[in-house]
Each structure stands twice: as C-alpha cells, then as structure tokens.
Amino acid sequence: MSKTLKIDNSASKSNYRKDIDGLRAFAVIAVIINHFNKELLPGGYLGVDIFFVISGFVITSSLNERPSKNFKDFISGFYERRLKRLVPALSVFVLITSILVCFFNPSPGVALRTGIASLFGISNLYLLQQSTDYFSQSTQLNVFTQTWSLGVEEQFYILFPLLIWCSGFGRQTKNGERTLFLTVLGLTIASLIAFIYLYINNQSAAYFLMPTRFWEMSSGCLLFLLMKKSPLVKERFKSMPSSLLLLLIIAIMYLPSFLAIGSTISVVALTFILIGSLTNKKAAYKILTNPRVNFIGLISYSLYLWHWGVLSLSRWTIGIHWWSFPFQLLVIFLLSAASYKWIEKPLRNGIWFERRWKNILFITKVMFLVSLSLVAIGRPLKGRLYTGDPYNKWNLRGYGETKIINNIVRPTIFLLGDSHAGHYGAVMQYLSNKEDFNFIMHPQGEGLNIKKEKGTIELILAPLRKYKNIFKKGDIVILSSNIGEYRGKGEFLNAYKTFIKNTNKIGMKYYLISPTPIFDVFKKGDTCQEEWYRPKWAIASICLTQKNKNDWIDSNNDSLISINKFLLSNPEVSYIDTFSILCPDQICRNHDNQSLMYKDAHHLTSYGAMKMSKVLETLLFSNQVNF
Numbered sequence: 001m002s003k004t005l006k007i008d009n010s011a012s013k014s015n016y017r018k019d020i021d022g023l024r025a026f027a028v029i030a031v032i033i034n035h036f037n038k039e040l041l042p043g044g045y046l047g048v049d050i051f052f053v054i055s056g057f058v059i060t061s062s063l064n065e066r067p068s069k070n071f072k073d074f075i076s077g078f079y080e081r082r083l084k085r086l087v088p089a090l091s092v093f094v095l096i097t098s099i100l101v102c103f104f105n106p107s108p109g110v111a112l113r114t115g116i117a118s119l120f121g122i123s124n125l126y127l128l129q130q131s132t133d134y135f136s137q138s139t140q141l142n143v144f145t146q147t148w149s150l151g152v153e154e155q156f157y158i159l160f161p162l163l164i165w166c167s168g169f170g171r172q173t174k175n176g177e178r179t180l181f182l183t184v185l186g187l188t189i190a191s192l193i194a195f196i197y198l199y200i201n202n203q204s205a206a207y208f209l210m211p212t213r214f215w216e217m218s219s220g221c222l223l224f225l226l227m228k229k230s231p232l233v234k235e236r237f238k239s240m241p242s243s244l245l246l247l248l249i250i251a252i253m254y255l256p257s258f259l260a261i262g263s264t265i266s267v268v269a270l271t272f273i274l275i276g277s278l279t280n281k282k283a284a285y286k287i288l289t290n291p292r293v294n295f296i297g298l299i300s301y302s303l304y305l306w307h308w309g310v311l312s313l314s315r316w317t318i319g320i321h322w323w324s325f326p327f328q329l330l331v332i333f334l335l336s337a338a339s340y341k342w343i344e345k346p347l348r349n350g351i352w353f354e355r356r357w358k359n360i361l362f363i364t365k366v367m368f369l370v371s372l373s374l375v376a377i378g379r380p381l382k383g384r385l386y387t388g389d390p391y392n393k394w395n396l397r398g399y400g401e402t403k404i405i406n407n408i409v410r411p412t413i414f415l416l417g418d419s420h421a422g423h424y425g426a427v428m429q430y431l432s433n434k435e436d437f438n439f440i441m442h443p444q445g446e447g448l449n450i451k452k453e454k455g456t457i458e459l460i461l462a463p464l465r466k467y468k469n470i471f472k473k474g475d476i477v478i479l480s481s482n483i484g485e486y487r488g489k490g491e492f493l494n495a496y497k498t499f500i501k502n503t504n505k506i507g508m509k510y511y512l513i514s515p516t517p518i519f520d521v522f523k524k525g526d527t528c529q530e531e532w533y534r535p536k537w538a539i540a541s542i543c544l545t546q547k548n549k550n551d552w553i554d555s556n557n558d559s560l561i562s563i564n565k566f567l568l569s570n571p572e573v574s575y576i577d578t579f580s581i582l583c584p585d586q587i588c589r590n591h592d593n594q595s596l597m598y599k600d601a602h603h604l605t606s607y608g609a610m611k612m613s614k615v616l617e618t619l620l621f622s623n624q625v626n627f
Contacts, residue, residue, distance in 0.1 A: 019278045020054060021297030022288025023271075026246070027051050028300040030253060032307045032332070036320065043253035046267045048149050049216055050249075051304075053271040055153055056220025063164050064228070067172045074170055076356040078161045083363045086150065087119070088347040089302055089339050091370045094119060094144065097309040098374050101143045102385035104316040104533060111142050112378040118147035119367045121154030128208040141315055146308035148208055155210040156217050181225045184218050191215035192265075199261050216268050223272050237276030242284035245274040302339035307332045317531075318538040388531040389426075389606050411474040412438035413620075414467070416460055416499070417492070419603060420516065421480040426606040427613045428478070435621050437476070440467065460495035464502055473507030476620055479573075482602065483515035486559035493566045500570060510573045511620065512566070515559070517552055517579065517588040518602040519545045528590075529599040530607065536595075543596055546589045576619055581612050 027047035034044025062081075068074035094115040102108050110130065117126040127139075127148050139145045161170070167183055168176030191214035198206035206212045227234045249270050255263050278285045287293065296303070310332045314320050320328065352359050377385070413432050415421050425441050432439035442463045460479075477499070485492040500510055528543035530536060553560065567575055582588070582597065590598040597608030 017278075018289040018294050019285050020058065020275070021300070022290070022293045023050065023054060023275070023278075023297070024300040025293045025296035026288070027054070028296065028303050028307075031304065034253075035308060035311055036325065036328075041253055042257065043255060043263055043267075046249075046253055046263060049264055049267050050271045051149065052153070052213060052216035053220045053223075053268055053275070055156075056217035056222075057224050057275055058220070059157075059160065059217075060164075060221040060224040063161070063170060064224070067170065069171055071165060074165060075161060076360065078157075080356045080359050082154075082157050083360060084348050084352075086154070086301075087363050087367060089305060089344040090147075090150070091119065091366055092339065092343055093302075093305045093309060095370050095373060097143050097313070098377055099385070100309075100313055101316065102377055102381075103387045104313065104531070105141075106383060106386045106388060109378055111144055112374045114142055114144040114147065116371045116374050118144050118150060119371055121151050124148040124151035124155075124208040124210070128204055141312060143309050143312040145312070146304065149304075152208070152210045152213045153217070156214060159210075159214075160217075160221075177225055177229060181222065181229075184221050184225075188215045188218045188222065191218070195264075196261055219268055219272050220275070223276055227276055234276070237273065238279050240273055240277035242274060242277045242279075242282045245270050245277060246284050249274070299336045299340040299344075302336040302344055303332065306335040306339065310335070317533045319534070319540055321538075321540075388533070389529075410436060410438050411472070411476065412440060412470070414463065414475065414477045415439070415441040415480070416463055416477065417480040418482055418485060420482045421478070421513075423604040424478070424480060424513065424609055427609040427616060430610065430613060431617055431620065434617070460492075460499050461502075464499055468503075471503055471506050471508060475506070475508040477503070477508055477510045478513060478620075479511065480513040481515070483518065483556045483559050486515075486562045490562045490566075493562060496566070496573075497570065500572065504572065509620075510570075511576050512563070512573050513576045514563075514579045515556070516602055516604065517547060517549075517583050517590075519547050519588075519590050519598065520601065528596045529605045530596060539596065543598075544589075544591050546587050549583055549586050549588050552583075552588065574619070576616065578612055578615075581615060582608070 027050035030041060030044040030047035030050075032044075033041040034047070038044075063078070066074075066077065068077070098108070098112055098115050101111055105111065114123050114126055117123040123144060124147075127142075127145065163180065163183060164170040167180035168174075169180040170176075191211055195206050195212040195215060198209075198212050227237065249267055252263050252266050252270070274284075278288070280286075280289075288297075310328055311320060314324065314328055318324055352362060413428055415424060415428050422441065428441065429439055431437070440463070479496050479499075481492045496512070528539055530539065563575075567573060590596065592611070595607055596605055597611065599605045
C-alpha cells in the first residue's frame with residue numbers, strides 16, 4: 001500500500017502547472033485586498049470564485065491521472081488526499097485562533113461553533129442557518145467566516161468523485177468522458193439557474209450553498225474535459241489573449257455591488273477561458289510563473305485561512321488602519337509561510353500509515369479532538385480567558401443565559417428582552433452583587449435555544465416557564481427592547497403583558513427601560529468598545545457621532561405612543577427613562593468627553609451602561625423589601 005501512495009504522489013506532480021499556482025496567488029491577493037479595505041478592490045471577494053474554477057479543473061485533472069477499477073481504492077484514495085490536504089492546516093488554525101479570540105471576545109460562542117462546523121465541512125450551512133449576511137459587520141468579527149468556501153468545496157468533493165466513478169471516467173470506460181461531460185454540463189446549467197434565481201430572492205442562500213456554487217467548480221471540470229477531448233478546442237483557447245483576460249477580471253472587480261450576479265458569472269467565464277489560454281510564450285504566463293508569485297500560490301490555502309483570522313482579531317483589538325497595515329500583512333505572511341512549511345506541506349505529502357483507512361480514521365479523530373477542545377473553551381471555560389473589561393462580558397448583544405443563584409432565599413433580578421436587554425447586563429451584574437441579589441439574564445431568549453424568528457412571545461415566556469418555581473415576592477423583572485420592536489403589532493409589548501399577567505400575583509416588581517438613542521450605522525468592521533488592547537487612539541474616528549433628539553423622537557413616534565398605551569394599561573409597571581440620561585441635551589452623542597458609550601449604532605458599551613448605575617440603583621432598590 002505504501003508503494004501505491006508513492007505512485008499517487010508522483011502522478012499528482014506529472015500534471016502540475018505553475019501558472020495555476022500563479023492564478024491562485026492572484027485570487028488570494030484579490031481576496032486579501034478586499035478584506036483589508038473594500039474601497040481598494042470592491043469585488044476582490046470574487047477571488048473565491050476563481051478558486052472554485054481552479055478546484056474543479058485541478059481535481060478533474062488529478063483524477064484523470066489516477067484511473068482505478070476498484071471503487072474502494074478509488075474513493076478511499078480520493079478522500080485520504082483531500083483530508084490530508086485540508087484538515088491539518090485547518091485544525092491548527094482553528095485551535096489557535098479559537099484560543100486567541102477568547103482573550104478579546106467575551107462572547108465567542110458563534111465563532112467557536114463556526115470553527116467546529118468548519119472542521120466537518122459545514123460552516124457554510126451553519127452561517128446560513130444563522131441568517132448571516134457575508135458583507136455585514138458581525139461577519140467580519142467572526143474569525144471563521146472565511147471557512148464557508150471550504151464547506152462548499154468539501155460538499156462538492158462528496159458529490160464529484162461519485163460522478164467521476166458512476167460516469168465511467170474514473171475507470172476509463174469507453175464512453176466515460178462523454179457521459180461525465182454531459183452529466184456535468186446538465187448539472188452546471190441547473191446550478192447556474194438556481195444561483196441566479198436564489199441570488200435575487202435569497203442572496204445568503206445563493207452565496208453559501210454548494211448547489212448554487214456547483215456550476216463554478218464544475219466549469220473547471222468541463223474545461224479540462226474539453227481540452228482533453230478536442231485538440232482544436234485546446235488550440236482555440238491558446239489563441240485567446242491571456243493578459244487581456246486577466247485585466248478584464250481586475251476591471252470586473254471594480255463594478256458596483258448591484259451587478260454582483262453579472263460580475264460573478266463574468267469572472268467565472270473569464271477564468272474558464274484564462275486557464276485554457278495560458279501558454280509559456282505569453283506575458284501573463286511569465287508573470288504567473290514568477291518564483292515569488294508562484295510561492296504565494298503555493299501558500300494560498302494557508303494565506304486564505306490566516307489572513308481572515310488576523311484581520312478579524314485586529315478588528316477585535318487595535319482595528320485596521322493605514323499605520324497597522326504593514327504589521328498585519330507581515331503577521332499574515334509569516335503565519336501562512338510557517339503553516340505551509342511545517343504543517344501543510346509535510347503532512348500532505350508524508351505517508352502516515354500503510355493503510356488508507358487508518359489515515360482517514362486518524363484525521364477524523366483529530367477533527368473530533370479539536371472540536372472537543374473548542375467545546376471546552378466555549379462551555380467549562382466560558383469567559384475565563386477574556387482579558388478585557390470584566391463587566392463587558394455581561395454587556396453583550398445576544399450573550400445568552402446569564403445565571404447566578406447562590407442563595408434561593410435572596411431576591412433575583414430577571415433581565416428579559418432582546419439585545420437591548422443584554423447591553424444592560426454590565427450594570428445589572430454590578431448592582432446585583434452590590435445589593436446581594438441573584439441575577440438571571442435572557443436577552444433574545446438565548447440559553448433557552450429560542451431564536452427570535454420562532455416568535456417574540458416565546459422569547460419572553462420561555463424564561464417564565466423555566467423559572468416559575470423560583471419566582472418570589474421582591475424579585476425584580478426588567479424588560480427592555482429596541483425601539484423598533486414596539487412598532488406595528490407591538491409583539492414585545494404583548495409578550496410583556498402576558499408575562500405580567502401570569503406572575504402579577506407573586507408580588508414581583510416590573511420595570512420597563514426606555515429605548516436608547518439610535519445613531520447612524522458605523523462603517524462596517526469598526527469596533528467601538530474601549531479595552532486595554534483597544535485604546536482610544538486605535539478606535540476609528542467614525543465611531544464618534546451625534547444625532548438631533550427631535551429627529552429621533554419624530555421618527556419613532558408610533559413606537560413611543562405604543563409604549564405610553566402599554567404603561568397606562570399596566571400600572572404595575574414602572575418606567576425608567578434612560579433616554580434622558582443618555583441624551584440630556586438637544587443633541588444626542590454616543591460619547592462623553594471622548595469616552596464611547598456605544599459600541600455600534602445602538603448597543604451600549606459597558607461604560608455607557610455603567611453611567612446609569614446610580615440612577616438605576618435608586619429606582620430599583622430604594623423601596624426594596626428586606627429579607
């Protein structure tokens with residue numbers, strides 16, 4: 001078996017093309033530029049689409065060099081090579097980055113789950129399930145967002161070798177090539193139609209799903225089959241101007257985002273032609289096979305992994321600025337080169353065990369061990385690695401269940417609502433410790449596995465069902481939601497009414513906190529929470545903003561009327577007007593003497609929440625029952 005593996009390795013070298021690695025370098029550089037600053041290359045993310053076309057071409061070429069009459073050998077050899085190629089570098093990246101992000105992100109749950117999903121090739125599905133917008137700020141703060149494309153490729157690798165085998169191409173049957181070509185062509189057309197349709201109706205699904213990306217990878221397969229089957233087609237491709245094609249791809253990357261469908265199709269089509277057109281006599285070929293360019297292509301996988309991790313961690317810490325760019329770029333290059341030299345290359349080419357199934361089993365064990373490590377970081381060690389403001393861990397958007405019950409006799413503060421309840425976690429935790437209270441927080445129903453789309457009432461009533469046996473006289477229930485949640489049907493107010501109706505006889509105290517001012521949306525990627533690792537001078541100036549109070553009131557008049565009606569019909573609810581504290585003047589500012597009170601357009605920092613501690617302490621505890 002070891003001899004067979006050596007033959008496989010040599011076979012893979014026989015069809016190696018330096019220009020393909022050069023094209024990988026071009027693609028990854030475009031992606032990195034876009035992720036550093038979208039304004040420099042707005043469509044640089046299309047470099048991923050170039051990768052997809054390359055993958056389809058290279059995989060088909062590789063399998064053409066490895067004919068087999070035995071399905072077991074064929075499929076085990078394919079998956080062994082893929083796992084050895086992808087998993088070692090990915091596992092090291094995921095483990096190291098997971099530990100690092102926990103030092104700076106007090107709520108790394110989504111990132112850790114994305115990392116676990118990436119190890120099993122399903123991070124694209126997890127991100128889609130989270131209703132992720134690839135171009136949003138929250139996406140840029142997830143250190144594993146870029147692994148969605150690995151998920152797409154790995155899912156393609158599940159289907160594609162089966163097509164290769166069943167068509168007869170992998171066995172080199174008489175009509176194998178023709179059958180594979182027609183099958184893949186039909187699936188390519190169907191996938192392209194699905195991509196266009198879904199991009200119009202559900203952009204996230206079109207972006208993250210493998211079936212709507214299949215056509216990009218399969219186009220590489222079709223290119224290989226065309227060039228292999230027809231010398232005339234191959235000569236036609238060679239006659240195309242490679243340099244012009246490369247320039248056209250760059251030009252398309254500057255098209256506006258509303259042309260994304262056309263831009264994606266155009267880049268895939270041009271890449272399709274470009275791969276076929278490259279010959280050693282052309283200028284584009286000489287550029288792409290330059291040793292320095294070629295090296296970037298060789299480490300492109302590690303570059304793709306680490307560049308996003310470094311940039312995302314930078315956004316959690318010092319940010320991304322013109323002065324930080326050289327340092328961040330150097331870190332990305334050094335980490336990627338080290339990953340390629342000491343992890344990716346030796347483990348990919350090395351022979352671990354004589355039997356393939358042992359290699360596959362060993363890699364699977366590694367994936368599970370890394371996953372268990374991430375589970376340990378996210379659960380038993382939750383929050384223990386965080387090195388920032390100790391109160392910020394209680395002051396998070398969708399942080400999840402926070403529960404401190406040291407003494408069932410002590411009264412309890414229940415903080416319920418959406419993320420605007422969560423951002424009061426800092427001050428409530430502080431006050432509960434000071435006043436000797438227990439503290440339970442369920443912003444957005446997190447910790448109870450309740451998603452907002454399942455219904456607003458469920459978000460509020462789930463804690464009611466869970467804690468009904470510990471509710472007692474003297475407990476404090478604090479309700480808070482974004483101003484937008486009070487528009488229309490007023491579902492949050494109806495949920496609050498139901499909660500109060502079911503607990504009113506107990507003797508608890510109810511408080512509704514007023515909505516906070518909302519400012520213009522910050523530039524995507526800006527993080528505005530001051531920490532020791534993110535000092536004031538490193539925070540983007542765009543974080544400092546202001547808004548006219550009357551403009552905010554006028555634009556939210558309907559919601560404010562709904563709140564007034566709710567208070568009139570529920571006299572047991574006291575109203576805490578934090579708006580007047582956060583915006584005492586005609587002009588509302590998101591900062592106070594250059595100290596930021598908001599970490600985004602409408603969520604308070606721990607500093608902003610703690611500014612209200614004295615007022616909240618007076619209102620909540622001045623007439624508290626003694627125990």
